[in-house]
Amino acid sequence: MAKKQIKDIKTNELFDNIFDNALEDRDNARKLFDELYGTLNGDAAHHATNGIVIAKYLEVMCKANDQLLKLANIKQHGEIEQKKNETKTMTQDEIDKIFSEINKND
Numbered sequence: 001m002a003k004k005q006i007k008d009i010k011t012n013e014l015f016d017n018i019f020d021n022a023l024e025d026r027d028n029a030r031k032l033f034d035e036l037y038g039t040l041n042g043d044a045a046h047h048a049t050n051g052i053v054i055a056k057y058l059e060v061m062c063k064a065n066d067q068l069l070k071l072a073n074i075k076q077h078g079e080i081e082q083k084k085n086e087t088k089t090m091t092q093d094e095i096d097k098i099f100s101e102i103n104k105n106d
Contacts, residue, residue: 015071015074015075018067018071019068019071022064022065022067022068022071023064023068025060025061025063025064026060026061026064026065026068029057029058029060029061029064030057030061032057033054033057033058033061036050036053036054036057037054
């Protein structure tokens with residue numbers, strides 16, 4: 001993706017890239033968290049040394065989740081707007097009103 005110009009990237013492709021990156025970030029942070037958490041074994045000194053790192057892994061997972069939620073919200077909002085535009089039809093009364101306005105001007 002780095003080689004492509006930003007203006008050449010389509011919205012769906014950008015959404016897919018953001019989604020994939022957020023999932024990958026979350027998965028990688030989870031693996032590192034699990035590995036480090038498994039080494040604690042109730043050792044207070046080890047916990048004190050690595051507690052900050054564990055907190056950072058949790059923070060990365062949380063940020064990735066937030067990105068996924070925001071992305072889902074944006075996508076859902078776009079789909080709702082698209083459906084509104086697709087299903088918007090004029091009623092017979094609206095059509096008659098337009099024709100009567102046109103005929104008044106003649």
